[in-house]
Amino acid sequence: MSTSTPSSPTLAEPLPTAPRGWHKLTRLIEPIVLLVPSGVWLLLLLVAPTLLILELSFIPGFRLGQPTGGYGIGNYLEIFRPIYFQVIWRSVLFAVGCTVTCMLLGFPVAYWIAVMAPPRWRNLLLVAFVLPLWTSSLLRAYAWITILRPSGSLNSLLSALHLPNQEWLNQTPAVYIGMAYSFLPYMVLILYASLEKLDKRLLEAASDLGATPQQTFWKVTVPQTLPGIAAGGLLVFITSLGEFVVPELLGGASSMTVSRLIYNQFLGATRNWGLGSSFSILMITGVSIAIALLLKYGDRDSALT
Amino acid sequence: MSQTATRDQSVSKTDTRLDVELRKVFKVYNGETAVRGIDLDIHQGEFFSILGPSGCGKTTTLRMIAGFEDPSGGEVMIRGKSMVGVPPYKRPVNTVFQSYALFGHLTVWDNVAFSLRLKSCGNAELRERVGDALRLVKMSDFARRFPAQLSGGQQQRVALARALVNHPTVLLLDEPLGALDLKLRKEMQTELSHLHRELGLTFVMVTHDQEEALSLSDRIAVMNNGKIEQIGTPSEIYEHPQTAFVADFIGDTNLLKGRIESIHAETLQIVTDSGLRILAKPKTHWNGSNASEAESPNSDASEAFISIRPEKVHCGLSAPADSINCYEGKLKHVMYLGTHISYQVDLETGDRITVLQPNRSSLMDLGTSVYVYWAAEDCLALAPQE
Numbered sequence: 001m002s003t004s005t006p007s008s009p010t011l012a013e014p015l016p017t018a019p020r021g022w023h024k025l026t027r028l029i030e031p032i033v034l035l036v037p038s039g040v041w042l043l044l045l046l047v048a049p050t051l052l053i054l055e056l057s058f059i060p061g062f063r064l065g066q067p068t069g070g071y072g073i074g075n076y077l078e079i080f081r082p083i084y085f086q087v088i089w090r091s092v093l094f095a096v097g098c099t100v101t102c103m104l105l106g107f108p109v110a111y112w113i114a115v116m117a118p119p120r121w122r123n124l125l126l127v128a129f130v131l132p133l134w135t136s137s138l139l140r141a142y143a144w145i146t147i148l149r150p151s152g153s154l155n156s157l158l159s160a161l162h163l164p165n166q167e168w169l170n171q172t173p174a175v176y177i178g179m180a181y182s183f184l185p186y187m188v189l190i191l192y193a194s195l196e197k198l199d200k201r202l203l204e205a206a207s208d209l210g211a212t213p214q215q216t217f218w219k220v221t222v223p224q225t226l227p228g229i230a231a232g233g234l235l236v237f238i239t240s241l242g243e244f245v246v247p248e249l250l251g252g253a254s255s256m257t258v259s260r261l262i263y264n265q266f267l268g269a270t271r272n273w274g275l276g277s278s279f280s281i282l283m284i285t286g287v288s289i290a291i292a293l294l295l296k297y298g299d300r301d302s303a304l305t
Numbered sequence: 306m307s308q309t310a311t312r313d314q315s316v317s318k319t320d321t322r323l324d325v326e327l328r329k330v331f332k333v334y335n336g337e338t339a340v341r342g343i344d345l346d347i348h349q350g351e352f353f354s355i356l357g358p359s360g361c362g363k364t365t366t367l368r369m370i371a372g373f374e375d376p377s378g379g380e381v382m383i384r385g386k387s388m389v390g391v392p393p394y395k396r397p398v399n400t401v402f403q404s405y406a407l408f409g410h411l412t413v414w415d416n417v418a419f420s421l422r423l424k425s426c427g428n429a430e431l432r433e434r435v436g437d438a439l440r441l442v443k444m445s446d447f448a449r450r451f452p453a454q455l456s457g458g459q460q461q462r463v464a465l466a467r468a469l470v471n472h473p474t475v476l477l478l479d480e481p482l483g484a485l486d487l488k489l490r491k492e493m494q495t496e497l498s499h500l501h502r503e504l505g506l507t508f509v510m511v512t513h514d515q516e517e518a519l520s521l522s523d524r525i526a527v528m529n530n531g532k533i534e535q536i537g538t539p540s541e542i543y544e545h546p547q548t549a550f551v552a553d554f555i556g557d558t559n560l561l562k563g564r565i566e567s568i569h570a571e572t573l574q575i576v577t578d579s580g581l582r583i584l585a586k587p588k589t590h591w592n593g594s595n596a597s598e599a600e601s602p603n604s605d606a607s608e609a610f611i612s613i614r615p616e617k618v619h620c621g622l623s624a625p626a627d628s629i630n631c632y633e634g635k636l637k638h639v640m641y642l643g644t645h646i647s648y649q650v651d652l653e654t655g656d657r658i659t660v661l662q663p664n665r666s667s668l669m670d671l672g673t674s675v676y677v678y679w680a681a682e683d684c685l686a687l688a689p690q691e
Contacts, residue, residue, distance in 0.1 A: 205407075210395075210424065
């Protein structure tokens with residue numbers, strides 16, 4: 001240690017010759033310099049496009065190639081037409097259905113992995129659940145097409161069991177199945193993180209105080225993991241609300257969702273950028289409110305435990 | 306019941322009805338035996354402690370009484386009823402957990418009311434009982450707080466109130482004071498003792514703190530390696546340990562290994578491996594009775610441990626005229642403990658004897674030649690450990 005040269009001063013020991021003002025300046029500039037890369041990234045790829053879309057949402061809308069009005073809020077009023085309102089309602093319904101399905105399927109799985117399975121299996125079981133996330137969502141959607149199509153594996157199985165065949169592809173059930181499959185791993189991961197932190201001694205304490213396993217579940221496990229349940233539910237809800245691939249590939253014409261509508265306005269036949277932008281702003285606003293709620297109430301809950 | 310009365314005379318004058326009985330209880334975890342066939346009788350209204358080093362199976366024993374573990378063999382009975390296959394929520398016991406295990410999402414009041422609400426107890430009765438329980442542990446002013454807003458000692462009180470509100474037959478305490486600092490621990494010990502007297506409930510406490518067990522308990526079971534080494538009142542355990550382990554674990558002791566040279570009616574002569582010749586009085590408590598020892602044949606070959614408590618050892622600059630067990634040595638360590646002074650004396654034979662003296666005389670200097678001596682009746686001869 002004594003051999004270290006004095007020519008390599010650390011930050012804690014500034015050169016005695018360095019003026020104090022200079023030191024003050026670097027302390028001021030340092031965080032700015034460090035923030036620049038991510039700041040530029042956010043400005044260029046998040047803030048600027050959002051502002052661009054906000055601007056676009058005020059341009060005159062088009063119908064059948066003809067402008068439908070002047071520059072203004074016309075596109076936002078358009079949203080409230082029954083046909084579009086139906087699309088929004090369907091999107092919300094899909095997202096709620098997907099969230100509920102994931103919660104019902106994911107909670108028992110997460111509970112089993114976190115509480116009941118032997119600890120040395122836990123990581124392996126989690127990896128098994130997360131594995132599908134490593135393949136492209138497009139690929140997974142195509143896999144479901146081969147399963148659900150009229151001559152697919154599902155119907156072969158049903159035939160073998162002498163059950164009536166199902167025409168789920170390009171219908172609502174396919175959207176639910178595909179979306180629940182896509183988001184289940186996220187739900188399991190978040191619920192697992194919450195259940196894994198759950199103090200198992202609390203379950204023993206409840207049992208000791210006379211609670212049956214069912215009472216323990218509703219009075220201790222659920223309240224204790226509420227932040228995780230809220231986080232998982234909201235995350236799945238938000239991502240499934242904006243899901244494009246599954247409804248597009250599995251849903252058919254009857255499953256028009258907001259994200260597909262936006263796609264159509266920009267790249268499809270209709271080419272109504274103004275309307276697409278107003279729908280985008282609507283989605284961004286809705287999702288932001290949901291995230292703000294999660295941050296606010298999620299934080300308060302975790303502070304209590 | 307008569308069997309237990311004869312086994313332990315000390316409780317014959319108190320209530321001998323049994324609250325908890327363990328019969329040849331075994332517990333095996335993944336091929337490892339945690340509890341090796343123990344028998345326990347815990348009397349009604351008794352403050353009973355299970356004392357032992359970590360890993361001795363004491364917590365497992367408590368968990369089998371609570372119902373969190375099922376015994377691999379044997380039987381657990383509470384108030385004469387077999388508890389085999391009875392889940393914890395159906396047992397008439399409540400537990401104060403080592404970590405308190407309070408429900409973080411509930412206020413103090415709701416934590417205490419938890420068990421009453423499950424039983425759909427009436428509103429007025431619930432208010433009264435929760436209020437009483439909180440008053441009992443002096444936590445009435447904190448009813449609206451959440452556990453995270455309380456100190457460790459306060460959480461401990463809430464855990465007590467939560468376990469007591471249900472009026473259990475037996476209160477189980479798993480290292481209840483282990484997480485508290487020394488001063489608070491002393492305070493809570495006093496309060497636990499008061500509570501026990503006031504409520505008249507059976508308390509079963511698991512602890513590794515021998516001082517805590519000695520000061521609180523009516524009776525103590527000392528456990529080691531999954532077995533019970535000795536059951537008795539605190540003074541029996543301390544004054545008349547039956548095994549070398551108990552002598553060593555409860556309090557400090559000078560433990561010397563040797564063999565019995567001769568046994569007479571009055572004295573027992575033992576030569577330690579290092580060559581010390583020690584006279585001891587055969588005790589009625591040694592291995593249960595005097596008679597059994599006399600029967601053991603070829604006693605000159607039998608191994609034994611000698612245990613002398615440090616506070617029973619005298620230490621001085623000159624040898625007393627009449628002392629039998631008197632040895633010369635050099636003072637190697639002096640520890641000033643405030644009320645007491647602890648000396649360590651190295652004998653010429655290489656044995657190290659610890660002496661504890663009240664802080665009355667002036668300190669002796671390191672390296673001084675001193676004499677250590679003790680009375681024959683203060684020396685316990687103990688059967689070797691298995």
